Amino acid sequence: MKTIHLAIISLLLISSKGLGQSTSPTILTSYPLSVTHQKTTTLIFPYAIKSVDRGSQDILAQKASGVENVLWIKAAQKQMEQTNLTVITTDGNVYSYLVNYAPNPTVLMLSYPASNKLSEKVHFSEMHSTQAQLKSTCQQILTRKQLFHRKKDRRFGISLHLEGIYIQGEVLYCRIRLHNQTAINYTMDQLRFSIHDQKQAKRTATQEQELSPIYIYSWADSTETIKAHSEQTWVIALDKFTIPDQKYVLIESSEKNGGRHLHLRIKNRTLVKAIPIAN
Template identity: 45%
Template sequence: MRTVSVVWIMNLGLFLTYFSGNAQQPAQSIPSRELQITYAKTTNIVFPYAIKSVDRGSKDVLAQKAGGMENILQLKAAKEDFEETNMTVVTADGGLYVFTINYARNPDLLNLLLVKETQTSGTIQFDNQMVNEAQLGLDASLLLDAHIKTIRKRDRKFGITLLLTGLFIRDNVIYYRLILENDTNLSYDVDQLRFFIRDQEKAKRTATQEVEVKPLYVEGNISRISGNTQQIVIFALPKFTIPDGKYLAVLLMEKNGGRNLDLKIRNNTVVQAMPVASSYSSN
């Protein structure tokens, strides 16, 4: 009986050792930043990426984005001497920022700049309806320098060329790589470069429709093309295909000028988009 007890205890010890060694690692804690705000002054927080959502633990904290700025959050106390609360901010790069907020008549600081960090803020995954801005920037920078050319469509007038040289796709985003070329001695100031889904040309007196497609991200200079130079620009657009009887129009218009271009892209071109990953091997 004594021998059995010793064996049982040894087996129990081995089991507990195995279990503790293979137990799931504890979840990583997201640090909370201490922040003071007041009633009569505004506190500004500058985030490294655009703000996607803000959740306040209490209505005693007033929060808004700065006018015209997507990455600056302005805070103020709705009343004096409120109880401690918290706030959570999600940014476009997937960053999760947590703040513990207290009232102070004279806060230690009124302007806080949060630089791009690694492992100090939480990371979240966006659903299919949201786009990670940091990923867009990485892909666009890569494609800007990629040597691979997958497509060649162009419109040319008055010495100005609008050339499509590549279509790339990642998840729900298609990247359009365009070259804006100026073969004249006159600089070209860009008034606008926009994307529309338009009806094919029809007979006169027939109503036509167009829908603008807003870029999610733009990489490159689209303000001016100096004489005898070219610019490469990456536009990230939401993934879509073009119905029969329609086309994608890339409209380039000159500021205070008439050298306007209209590049037509049809569905049989869009479906040739290559995975973004294919451009990694080309560099």
């Protein structure tokens, strides 16, 4: 009888030891990253950026306009507290950073190889279309007729047009055109999508949700500069979404080192008019 009890205790110890080994997490090291408020740090990834999470508002993070795999980082103020930054790319890699303030960072540009062993893989719950499929759909949308003629903002000789909204599976596509009618080149700083409240109560914080494109396409080789008396058209792919009546989508085009900024407000009744694209 004593022998049986000892055998059971031994089995329990072995089982608990094996369980502890199988469930113990892997500890990963974050990249050290120094930023300042007067210079921009550039991160170049081998694949398109899917999502960005900032540990605090003390750091500014923005995807480069017209580029899918480049992220610009800058401190929002001097002597910021230590924080973190997490970036996930479309190949499933996760990049984690421990961000500190430095008046003069020694490194302002980091580029990662495609076979990066220092990042961790994740698995998306719903896989997007491949880059080739997204590109093919965008090319098809660019050949279609313009759907909307009144969704535009015009000022300073620059006009921003929303020409159409399309849907294919879990991806929403927006066709955007910017027309430069002046003799001065327009260099785009960013083309930004975000969701806002229609009405904001007094003494409340601004509610804003940024929408990160999963793919951006244009016929032109250069998507940042719209030369004098010319125009540029993009198709921007986003995760499928709708919004309640109390909110709107804000599309913003801002000029780099300039003041010609334009914006469009899109309500849900426009979003639900999206035209389906066959697979």
